[in-house]
Amino acid sequence: MSGRMDSDAVAKVLAEHPPALDDIARARMEQSLLEAARAPQRAEAPAPGRSRAWIAGGALAAAAAVALGWFALQGEDEAAPGRVAQMELRSVGASVQSGTIDEGSSLRTRIDEVAEIRIEDSAVHLEPSSEVRLAVLGSDRIVFELLRGEVRVEFHPRAPGEEGMSVQTSRATVEVVGTVFTVRETELETEVRVTEGVVRVVPREGETRSVAAGESTRVGESRAANVEPAASDAPPADPAADPAPSAAPDRPAATEPTQREARIVHTPAQLLARARRLSQQGDGAEAIGLLRQVARSPEASASTRAQAFNLLGDLLAREGELSEAAEAYDAAVRQRAGPLSHMAIYDLARLQERRLNDPEAARASYRRYLAVAEGGPLTGQVRQALCRLGDTDVCPGQAP
Numbered sequence: 001m002s003g004r005m006d007s008d009a010v011a012k013v014l015a016e017h018p019p020a021l022d023d024i025a026r027a028r029m030e031q032s033l034l035e036a037a038r039a040p041q042r043a044e045a046p047a048p049g050r051s052r053a054w055i056a057g058g059a060l061a062a063a064a065a066v067a068l069g070w071f072a073l074q075g076e077d078e079a080a081p082g083r084v085a086q087m088e089l090r091s092v093g094a095s096v097q098s099g100t101i102d103e104g105s106s107l108r109t110r111i112d113e114v115a116e117i118r119i120e121d122s123a124v125h126l127e128p129s130s131e132v133r134l135a136v137l138g139s140d141r142i143v144f145e146l147l148r149g150e151v152r153v154e155f156h157p158r159a160p161g162e163e164g165m166s167v168q169t170s171r172a173t174v175e176v177v178g179t180v181f182t183v184r185e186t187e188l189e190t191e192v193r194v195t196e197g198v199v200r201v202v203p204r205e206g207e208t209r210s211v212a213a214g215e216s217t218r219v220g221e222s223r224a225a226n227v228e229p230a231a232s233d234a235p236p237a238d239p240a241a242d243p244a245p246s247a248a249p250d251r252p253a254a255t256e257p258t259q260r261e262a263r264i265v266h267t268p269a270q271l272l273a274r275a276r277r278l279s280q281q282g283d284g285a286e287a288i289g290l291l292r293q294v295a296r297s298p299e300a301s302a303s304t305r306a307q308a309f310n311l312l313g314d315l316l317a318r319e320g321e322l323s324e325a326a327e328a329y330d331a332a333v334r335q336r337a338g339p340l341s342h343m344a345i346y347d348l349a350r351l352q353e354r355r356l357n358d359p360e361a362a363r364a365s366y367r368r369y370l371a372v373a374e375g376g377p378l379t380g381q382v383r384q385a386l387c388r389l390g391d392t393d394v395c396p397g398q399a400p
Helices: 007-016 023-040 052-079 256-264 268-280 283-295 303-319 322-334 339-354 357-372 377-386
Strands: 086-091 094-100 106-108 113-119 122-126 131-137 141-155 165-168 172-176 179-185 190-196 200-205 209-214 215-219 227-229
Touching: 052 215, 094 377, 106 172, 106 339, 113 131, 122 131, 172 179, 179 200, 190 200, 190 209, 200 215, 209 215, 268 283, 268 303, 283 303, 303 322, 322 339, 339 357, 339 377
Parallel strands: 141 165
Antiparallel strands: 086 094, 086 113, 106 131, 113 122, 122 141, 131 141, 141 179, 165 172, 172 200, 179 190, 190 215, 200 209, 215 227
């Protein structure tokens, strides 16, 4: 069999196995063919029966064969490794942690932090006081679970139509094939705002709706399932709001904010939601007061108290009250509220490591997390922290 590949053979290979050309691959192949076509002919005379056209055709065939070989290698490279999700957690003005995040793991930001998860050309940006779980990291499907807070998603698939991403909340699933959008999850509702493209919002209960660029929608018990313009950041009118009452002769009419507060802030969960909003708006003092009220409430569940103590710890740490912040995190642990208390162990360990400069206490807290929540969503980050502190026996990829 001849060691050379003539132009007919190349044409046959290309016809039977056409390569999938992206922009980079197409440019490389075209460059190879152009260089071969422009290459100077050999100085020696062609052998009898071999024309100049054959020489040029052979050069083109060789260039195409090189391109085909590159495609074969490229296909092997794409098939071998799985997708990798790179993460970076940032505090004010500095990077706190970077690395990878595994499928099934969570990433959480405190009130003074933001984070970013990058998967190839796509990115998920976490706002302060947010938490997401990377539920599925597949070749054709990526699923994030937004547990609380707000994320901004920029999804740019490399194979449009063959890859999809979704963000799940407690009330809805947001499905997308390539766009930019924001999802915000609170105790009362899920809000979706679209900047580019179109997404499908599939509520747990109710009809599926499409949301286009410049529109938003909310899913929650107190909200109608409508798609609204997103031109203004002002909150929409509450359809359930009572008409303004007439002022009584012996009592001045209350202002609208007072009416709303009296109407919706009365249960511990609603107080907690109000405290979260205040903390995001920078009103830490009032938020701290509400959180202490929730923590003392006999009507609050262990879950609600654990969330209140966790946020209280975040706010106190931001204010520089580090000892009180540690006590708040420890109180959240004592609520025995499952993953919420496990998360408080992790927050306490980070505070001890990074703010209190107590590596021994931090190591003990990280170890405590592994003892009660081994395999939990923060296990990967805990192992990285222990490895960083010198406990190499639990470094990622090694048995504890």
